[in-house]
Amino acid sequence: MVTLTDDExxxxxxxxxxxxxxxxxxxxxxxxxxxxxxxxxxC
Numbered sequence: 001m002v003t004l005t006d007d008e009x010x011x012x013x014x015x016x017x018x019x020x021x022x023x024x025x026x027x028x029x030x031x032x033x034x035x036x037x038x039x040x041x042x043c
Contacts, residue, residue, distance in 0.1 A: 004012070
């Protein structure tokens with residue numbers, strides 16, 4: 001068992017909350033935008 005300080009616990013909780021707030025749909029939208037941009041640029 002790993003012992004964490006109060007600061008570490010708070011940091012982990014805030015990271016988890018931030019991850020939870022990122023919606024899968026937003027990630028999919030960003031991937032579509034990026035793939036469109038890649039196709040438009042001539043190599």
